[in-house]
Amino acid sequence: HLRLGAPPTPRLHAVVSLSYPSTAQPASRSVPFQRPLPLISFSYNKNRELEFSDAAIRYYVEPPPGADLGYAYERWVHRPEEKGRLDGLLRAISEIRRRGTGDPVIGVISWRGVMTKILTAPYEDRDGWELNVMVENGTLYLEEFISDARLEEKDNMTPRQRIQTYYGYAFESWCTASQPDAPSGWGGDVDTNVQWCNVVKTKLGDVRIIIGGEVDCVRGILNDTMVELKTSMNISGHRDEARFEKKLLKFYFQSFLLGVPEIVVGFRTPGGQLKTMQSFKTLEIPRMVRGKPNAWDARICLTWGEDFLTWIKHTIILGGNASGSVWRVKFTPCTGVELTLLCEDERREVEAGEDRVG
Ligand code: A3P
Ligand code: MG
Ligand code: MG
Secondary structure, X not given: OOOOOOOOOOOOOOEEEEEOOOOOOOOOOOOOEOOOEEEEEEEEOOOOOEEOOOOOOOEEOOOOOOOEOOOOHHHOEOOOOOOOEXXXXXXXXXXXXXXXXXXXXXXEEEEHHHHHHHHHHHHOOOOOEEEEEEEEOOEEEEXXXXXXXXXXXXXXXXXXXXXXXXXXXXXXHHHEEOOOOOOOOOOOOOEOOOEEEEXXXXXXXXXXXXXXXEOOEEXXXXXXXXXXXXXXXXXXXXXXXXXXXXXXXXXXHHHHHHOOOEEEEEEEOOOOEEEEEEEEEHHHHHHHHOOOOOOOOHHHHHHHHHHHHHHHHHHHHHOOOOXXXXXXXXXXXXXXXXXXXXXXXXXXXXXXXXXXXX
8 A cells, every 4th residue: 555654844845847749740759558468357336345356347238229328317326526546546456466466566556547638638728637646666656636626516517517427327338238148228227336447557668557447348258358438429520520530539548558459439419319339449540540630649649658757757756755755747738747746734635535446
C-alpha cells in the first residue's frame, strides 16, 4: 500500500510548467508502446466490494435490432460519482505481489482513464483536468483530482444528461450476458456498482507503466478476447462523420492502453433507439483517420505521453522532496500543464476519499 512518509517542508511551492505540443507538426520521434501484458483481474459486486475473481465478467451477444436504450431506466442502480482514488488498483498490486506473479514496479501506476486523459491532451480543446501525483520508491502514482465542487457538479446531471448516460449502460446490457452463448436479449438491469477490471503492465518508451481499467465484455469461451462497447449518435453527413472521427481518438486510446483489441460501436437515434452496429479493430483505427480533415496522429500522443511522464519524474525526483510528497498537475487546454508541490493542508485534503475505476 501507498503510505505517505514525512510531510515536505510546509509552504514550499514549486511551480513548473510544460508547454502544449503542437499538433500541426508531425511527431518529433516515434515512441514505442509495449503490448500490454495482463497481470490480474478483479470484480466489484453489487455492494461495491472488490473481490479477486471474474464474477463480474460479461460475454458478448448480438443485441436485438432496434433495441430500446431507454429500457428499464427507472430500475438503474446508479453508483454515485466518486473521487478518482487509487484504492482498488493498489489492492490489486498488493495481490499481484502476494502471489509473486509480477516484478516490483518502478515507473508509473494509474487507472486507464487518467492515462487516456494524459495521452489525448494534445487534441483536447475543451476539458481541463487535474491530477494528484505521489511518489514512493521511485514509482509515480497518478490519480485524478476532483474537487468537492466538481464532484457535486458531476453528480447533478440534468435529466437529459442522465438519460443520455444511461443509453451507454443499457447498450452494454443489450450486448452482454453473464454466460457465453446466451440468447440475444436484455442482459439484466443496469447496476453501475458492478464492474470487471483488468490490470496490465506495459511500457511507453522508457517508462514502465501499470494500468487498471474496466473491461466491458469478452468474446467467446476459448479465446476470451476483450471487447469495448460504445454508443454514438447516428452519422448522417460529413459533419457527423468528422465529429465521430474526433471521438475515435478517445475510443482508441481507452482500448489501446489496456490491450483491448476490438471496439463495438452501437449507433443510436437521439431518442435512444439502436440503429446500426460497427466493429473496429483497435489497432487499425489510427490508419482509418489518417489524412482526413482534422485527423489526429496517435504518434503525437505517444511522444507527448513519454515527455509528460518523464518531465514529472525528473521534476519531482531532481527537486528532492520526492518521498511522501504530493504534487498537483493541472492541465489547461491549449496552454499546457503545470506541476505544483502541495503544502501540508492541501496534502491532507488529498488523503480522504474513495476509489473509482478509470
Ligand atoms: P458510452 O461510452 O457508450 O456513451 P465506457 O464506454 O467507458 O465503458 O463507459 C460506459 C458508459 O458510461 C458510457 O457509455 C457513458 O454512458 C458512461 N460514461 C462513461 N464516461 C463518462 C463520462 N466521462 N461522462 C458521462 N458519462 C460517461
Ligand atoms: Mg466500460
Ligand atoms: Mg464501454
